[in-house]
Amino acid sequence: MANSVIHMNNIVKTYEMGEEKVDVLKGVSIDINEGEFVCILGPSGSGKSTLMNIIGCIDTLSHGEYYLDNENITTSNEDKLTEIRNKRIGFIFQKFNLLSKYDALYNVALPLLTRGRRYKDVVDEAKNALREVGLEDRMNHKPNELSGGQQQRVAIARALVGNPDILLADEPTGNLDSKSGEDVIHLFKELNKRGHTIVLITHDMNVAKNAGRIISIKDGLID
Amino acid sequence: MLFWEIIKTVLINMKSNKIRVLLTGLGIIVGAITIIFVLGIGRKSTLDIEEQYKNLNVKMINVMQMGGRMFGGSNTKQIRFSKEDATYLMQDSEYLDDVETMLTENASITYNKDTASYSLYGVMNKYAEMNNYEMQYGEFISEENDTNKEKVVVLGYDTAEYFFGENFEDITGTYITLGGKKFQIIGVLTRRGETTIDEVVYVPYETCKKYLVGSRGGMTRIIAFATDVKFVEQAKEEILTKLGENYDVNTINVRDAGSRVTSAIESANTMTLMLMSIAVIVLIVGGIGIMNVLLVSVRERTKEIGILKAIGTRKKDILSIFMIEAIFISVGGAAIGVAISMILVPILSGFGVGVVNSTDDFLIAIAFSLITGVFFGYYPAKKASDLKPIDALRYE
Numbered sequence: 001m002a003n004s005v006i007h008m009n010n011i012v013k014t015y016e017m018g019e020e021k022v023d024v025l026k027g028v029s030i031d032i033n034e035g036e037f038v039c040i041l042g043p044s045g046s047g048k049s050t051l052m053n054i055i056g057c058i059d060t061l062s063h064g065e066y067y068l069d070n071e072n073i074t075t076s077n078e079d080k081l082t083e084i085r086n087k088r089i090g091f092i093f094q095k096f097n098l099l100s101k102y103d104a105l106y107n108v109a110l111p112l113l114t115r116g117r118r119y120k121d122v123v124d125e126a127k128n129a130l131r132e133v134g135l136e137d138r139m140n141h142k143p144n145e146l147s148g149g150q151q152q153r154v155a156i157a158r159a160l161v162g163n164p165d166i167l168l169a170d171e172p173t174g175n176l177d178s179k180s181g182e183d184v185i186h187l188f189k190e191l192n193k194r195g196h197t198i199v200l201i202t203h204d205m206n207v208a209k210n211a212g213r214i215i216s217i218k219d220g221l222i223d
Numbered sequence: 224m225l226f227w228e229i230i231k232t233v234l235i236n237m238k239s240n241k242i243r244v245l246l247t248g249l250g251i252i253v254g255a256i257t258i259i260f261v262l263g264i265g266r267k268s269t270l271d272i273e274e275q276y277k278n279l280n281v282k283m284i285n286v287m288q289m290g291g292r293m294f295g296g297s298n299t300k301q302i303r304f305s306k307e308d309a310t311y312l313m314q315d316s317e318y319l320d321d322v323e324t325m326l327t328e329n330a331s332i333t334y335n336k337d338t339a340s341y342s343l344y345g346v347m348n349k350y351a352e353m354n355n356y357e358m359q360y361g362e363f364i365s366e367e368n369d370t371n372k373e374k375v376v377v378l379g380y381d382t383a384e385y386f387f388g389e390n391f392e393d394i395t396g397t398y399i400t401l402g403g404k405k406f407q408i409i410g411v412l413t414r415r416g417e418t419t420i421d422e423v424v425y426v427p428y429e430t431c432k433k434y435l436v437g438s439r440g441g442m443t444r445i446i447a448f449a450t451d452v453k454f455v456e457q458a459k460e461e462i463l464t465k466l467g468e469n470y471d472v473n474t475i476n477v478r479d480a481g482s483r484v485t486s487a488i489e490s491a492n493t494m495t496l497m498l499m500s501i502a503v504i505v506l507i508v509g510g511i512g513i514m515n516v517l518l519v520s521v522r523e524r525t526k527e528i529g530i531l532k533a534i535g536t537r538k539k540d541i542l543s544i545f546m547i548e549a550i551f552i553s554v555g556g557a558a559i560g561v562a563i564s565m566i567l568v569p570i571l572s573g574f575g576v577g578v579v580n581s582t583d584d585f586l587i588a589i590a591f592s593l594i595t596g597v598f599f600g601y602y603p604a605k606k607a608s609d610l611k612p613i614d615a616l617r618y619e
Contacts (some may be wrong), residue, residue, distance in 0.1 A: 058612045
């Protein structure tokens, strides 16, 4: 387990809806090693997005244990999780989640600005990240001036810029046409070849087959 | 995040929401202007009072009857102070320098078929000196005028202007008719800007008593001077004690000039305080406006907050982003308010509205606005920073 990036043991997530308690995850254990490209495949309602949010430290788990880089972060407080989100995880959303008021470059620079650095010190790194996703000529455009595929690339650049341990992508092709979707998947494969650990969730087998390993999830359990 | 980067983030955001920012700021702009005007009006009235009383002798004590005919006639028996009362008050007094009596009456004055009614003061020769009066032309009433009951008159500046127009240098020696009798003008007082001085005619006390007081005998008054300002209170007590031997003290009103000034300033301060509370209310309303808009803004930007949280923006940075926006709006609004006031004050002064501002007022307005912004901005900012990332991200 020396090179394990993510080690999750028996994760349970319970939502309380009024009186009723719903178990979305019923005891999920996964291990992801450094340099892997893993796809979590499941139909909608399977709990895959919840699992992704827990991996990304955006949501909290109800029971179980979570080790990130062999560090137990199961009971970490919000400040610690904030730092993890900023430095160790690059999150890519289905709906891109770019900030519409800022141009591509500023969006990509934000995770570094969050670390307390000056814009002029981080702008080159942000440009490099955009170059890696092939968008260096669009860096001064605002999100609404970019196509869906380009917006997702900006989002990927934003996830990459902080040099995280792991890239998490939640249905990254869900809002894209098939051509742009293929490009984005191709980009992920490229990034994986360059050494990035990638976890991607999807309901689409055609997307999943690009990954090195597929983890199927159904009704809150690993299939 | 670095402070400067937070400010840049806020500025970009404000730039893309100009109308909303302006509408929010409006409440603060109005609040700041209100504060500036209230303080200016307050200062002006205090200055006016100081100006009005600047010539007043603070050692002077005025003794008159309360509820006399001046106040609409009551059943109180009219008191007539005499020269003997004055002499008695001065007798063996430790605290009094001088005591005079005077008569006040209304009289119709005729000159060249022009008739008007003016206040008539029957005074002794020291009256002008006691009140720091200065002569524009001629002389004030002399001791001989008084003892000889001479029919001479000194005019207040406005009185003279009324009868003789703007040029009346040479009117000393002229005769006017006062209460049906011919009086010779011997002097005119310098203008003081107070109707109780400028719109009055002065005649010797004894002359007044003999020729001019009506059937009811006019009002009598005693004017006394304390040896020193610090003895004014003792002097007042002594006067009351002595007068109490002959008159009903409950009907006698003893006032000193110092307390008149003090009470006038106090009432001006009360007015300023009242206006100030109105200004504060305006600012609070403005502040609630800020809070409202910021709360709506937090709701509108929930998704954005979620994204910021997802990429690891710290709680305190999100708090700062919203607080700084509130502070910018409030201080910016106050600055605009100050600018508008700087333009409005001279214009309104031109229309005779008494407003005098000092730099302090502008600083106070800005300070109050800042406090309002911080106070009312905190709750929405806290609400934004406390959002859970997953809830904020899911918000549509």
